[in-house]
Every structure is written in C-alpha cells, then in structure tokens.
Amino acid sequence: MEYHALHDAPFIFPNDAHPAWSIMIVIYPYITGMVAGAFVVSTMYHVFHREALRPVARLAVVTSLCLGACATLPLLLHLHQPLRALNVVATPSPSSAMAGFGFIYSFYMLVLLVDVWLLFRPAIVERAHSAPGPWKNVYRVLALGVLEITPRAAEIDRKLIHALSVIGIPAACILHGYVGFLFGAIKANPWWSTALMPVIFLTSAVVSGIAVLTLLYLFLCRSSRMEPDEECVRSLSRLLWMFLVLAVTFEFADLLHVAYEREEEWYVIRELLVTKLRFSYLTLQVLVGGLLPLLILPIPAFTGVASAAFRRACTGVAAVLVLVQVAAMRWNVVVGGQLFSKSFRGFVDYPVTWLGREGLLAAAVVLAMPMLLLWGAMKLLPVWPPNPESDSGVKA
C-alpha cells in the first residue's frame, strides 16, 4: 500500500472530515480515572492499613465522590440527544460495551456514597446535636434520622466500611478498565484497538487520582496554614512513582508491539505520532509528563536529601506533570484516534473551539465542578482525620 500518499495525495472519506467525539470525551475518562485513582488511595488506608495515608484517607473518598458526581456531565454535554440519555439504562443493548456504563457507574457510586456516609456518620450525628440554627436540620437529614451511635453500631459501621472498601477496589478497577475497553474494542480504529487499552486506562487512572489527591492535600494544607504530614507526602510520592512506572510501561509496551510488528496500521500510527501528535504525544505524554516525573519522584519518595519543603515541592511539581501526562494521554487516544481517516490515506484536523456545548470553556467548567463540589463537601464534612482520642470507634 502506498503510504506516501498520506503526504503526497491525501484522501479522506467524506464522513471522516469532522471527528464525532469532542473534547468532552477526553474529559470523561480523565474525570472517571481520577474517581478510581482517588478511591484506590483511600483503600490503601482502609483495607491495606497504610497508616501513613491516614491524613488523606477521608479526603480521598470525598474527592472521589465529588469527581464521580460530575463524571457523567461531559457525556451529557456530548450526546446529540441528551434528553434520551436514560435510554442507556432503560433499553440497554447487551451486545454494546457502552450499555454497561450506567450500571457499572451506578453500582460504583452507590458503594462510594454509602462508604462516605458511614465514614462520616459519627461527625454528622455529632453535628446534628451541636450545629447552630438551621444547620442542625441539615445534619439531621444527612444522618437519615438516626441521631445516636451505639458502640455496637460503630463496630458494624467499621466492618461495613472495610467491606465496602474491599468491594470498591474491583469496582473501581472495573469502572475504569471498562472505559478503556470502550476504546480497545473498536476494531475499526488501529490506534484504539488493543487488548492493553483497559490496563493502560486503569493504571493511568490510578496515577491521575493519586496526583490530584496529592495536589489537593498540599494545596489545602498550605491554604489552611497546616504543615503537611511528611510521611503522608512521602507515601503518596511512592505510590505515584510506582503506578507511573506501570502506566508508562504499559503505554510503551503497546506502542512497541505495534511498531515492532509493523503491520499495515503502523505506517499510519507512525505518521500520526510524528506529525499531528508530535507535541501532545512525544513532548507532553512521553517526555514532560512521563519521564520527567519518573526522574523527580524518587527524590521525595526514597531520599531524605535537602529540606522537607524542597521534597514537597518535588512531589507537587511531579503531580502537576503527571496530571498533564494523563490529560495528554486522554487527548492523544480520543482525539488522536480520529485524526486519520479510515481510508488510511489522509489526516483530518480537530477544530478546537472556545464556546459552545463542547468548547474549551464548557470543558473548563466541567473540570472545575468537582472542585466546587469538594469545597462544599468540606464545609459540610470534616475531611481531616479526627484526633485519636476523640475517635468514636470508626476508623477515620
């Protein structure tokens, strides 16, 4: 096949001129990934008893819930018939990978919601008694009318939280592995069609969740003039480094496999990487977002060099870079996969717009919404762990 035609005489199928999936489909796995990743951090404490992560365990689960609450928003904005969105759960087609989303997402959110409620029940009940004015009623509603916690109830809560966290681990893996499968199962597109896609999405999801939580922790500590827990930051750095190694390895393995086999699709993918995705893939995803944090993170994760503030700064910078990496990865998969025609003879452009339902502005609002929700949740719920002496039996 004459692949120089990609340059010399490009030809695209008429219906390929306008990519069907927009930036909203980039944001959807980005947010969903953070949901899964943040939850994994909370389970590190609640299930695997990593005591160093105690300061962020509650924050992790609330962050996950806030992100999860907004995960469907980009999908709704993308749908050309948003009023029919519930058809996905009302008349699902069992042969469709996409039809499972409603059920997997709902199950995961239910687990998360009950987990958060049980985790914060002691605080909610306490505030239902002590909160001033109308807030008392808010907490009474949040307590679902149960305004007492007996020692036996606290013990049951503790066991339930443990059980939900255990259930939540495979649920989070399924949720995001499934998002990867949505792309990996499209045999029409050689850039997407790989069995590694669910694993790649899952590892990058965990990476993004840890990164966003690390940044939130550092930012919240700074804004409330609180000294971040050094062991916690170190532990987060280690987790981030470990999962980043996995994510980069899987991404590289997939590309190496396609490149080494040199089947016909490789020539299209190679052209895509060195032309259309040169900046977003090679620069952002591989170098700046992938290799650089891999080099930076060992400093705070495994050494005691320089001051704690310097190591924290390293962690923060690496977390930002990792978030850039994952965003670039989502972009490169979703948009990159639509930049070549199915004729394999030409490329198309993705028009980035500022305004409109699927523009950059709407995308920024969608990305900001979970943070707004988190701000509200933090007003309502104590995300920092209680003092051990005031702990009412439920593991914070």
Place this chain on the structure above:
Amino acid sequence: MSLFELPILPMSATSAAGGCASGGCATGGCASGGCSTARPDQASETSRREFLKTATTLTLGAMSLTLLPGAMAGDESSSAAAPPGGGHPDAKKPMYGFLIDTTKCIGAGKCLTACRVENGVPDGQARTWVERYVHFKDGRVEVDLVPEIGYAASGEPQPEAEDVLRAYFVPKLCNQCVDAPCNQVCPVHASIKSPEGIELVDTDRCIGCGYCVQACPYGIRYMNHETNVADKCNWCYHRVMRNEQPACVEACPTGARVFGRIDDPDSEISKRLATLPTSVLKQHLGTIPLTRYVGLTDEVT
C-alpha cells in the same frame, strides 16, 4: 374493602402442581393439609403476599410497557423497522445483496445526486460516494472523490492523459455487514437489523453518542448535523419494501450498481455473483459484508 382484604388470588402454577412442601392437596402431594383450604389467617397472609406479588408484577410490567416502547431489537412496530406499505409480500423474508462492478463505473455522479435527493442527506455528509483511483506512470497513486456535478463541471484540474497508467472508480456505500460492528456497539438498540438483513437506524431511539460512527470500519456512518442522530445508507429500505430499486441503482447509467435478491438464483445479482470473481472491503475485519465488489485492487481501503 381495603387493599389487603381482596379475595385470594389464584395459586401460582408451581404451588398448584404440588410444588409447595406443605400443600397441594388437590394433587395428592400434601401430607399436612390443603393449601386451598388453609386456615383463615394463613389465607389472609397468602392473600396479601400473592396480591403484593401480582400487583408488583403488574405495576412493573405496566411501567416497562410505558417506559420501554418497543424495547426489543428489531421490533417491527418500531417506526424505522416497519416496512412502509405493510411489509414484503413474501411470507419468507428475502435476502438482499449489492454488487458493485468497478469495471463499469464511469464516475458520472448520478448516483450521488439520486441518493442525496431521495434520502435528504445534508451537505458535507454522504450515504454514498465514488472514489477515483489514478495510477500514474511514475508510480504515484492518487485518490479523490467524484464530484456530484461531474469532473467537467467542477472545474478541477485533471491529470494529463499521457501521465496516467490506469484509472478506475470505486463507489462506496453501506456494506450491510452480517456481523455489523455498528450494530454491536449501539447501547440502546437504535441500530437494528431488518428481517431482510438490512442494517437500519431507529432515529426515534438514537441518543447521538456517536459510538456506531467510530465502530464502522468503512466510514459510512455519520452524525446527521440536521437531525442530530446517527445516519447511514440503508440501501433505500423504504424503496426496497415497495419492490423498487435503491435510488442510486436506478440512477446509474452503466449498471455498475446491481441490487437484488441473493436468495433467488434467477435474479441478476445472483447470476453475476455466480459468474464473476468478487471480493469485499477490509475482509480481515471479519464483518462479512453483503456488498461485494468486482475489480477491487489492493489500493482500495
């Protein structure tokens, strides 16, 4: 009468057949007593339970009928699947096929206009198109689209005849795959296969997610920017159900597009399929297209 004082509802088939461990006198399987003549308090409990069961079943059934009209794939009451004019006259559903003879296509573009007019296809989108492959003597292969108004009227500069080794036209349309990826991925049964094996879009059910557009390996599907639902070539199903030919076939001046019943050995398409070597697009994907080609070259994707 309160809801819980309603008369005892008929026993379920299981218990009536002796499935109940302690009942089933009527069938002789009961050692301790008869279900149908149970004590009043037992009867009352059974009544409530049975009533609640039945009421729940009926309510859920009614809800599903209300909320999920025509939820089953291929429901013939659905607007897109119902053949206009009351369906095909044959009791046995016919099987259709499409043959493209690239050696006969002259790139007239008549099929393009016919399709656009027949199906109201928006500008910039296409249910069918015709590709021109030009092999130059220096080894280059160039592909472009046949303009709807024809090359002469388009004013586009054309290759010099002395530079060209050979050239041919390849019409594209829906391949009506037997194992259609677009149908497989649709999350809401909006992609449906007609009883005749033709892939259709239920525009009343499509949510506009675009997954089918991504899944079609041939670039046939598109999000119709006027109706905001998925759209595609359906071999003019509405015409076929009236025993007419698809619009593009009727408009083709050279017979390069042949449509007909492949289950009828006397049809023109069957005869040509029996005598001509044919192939399909992207065979390696295993979609089993019903649209077959005469004269495909390796360059055609």
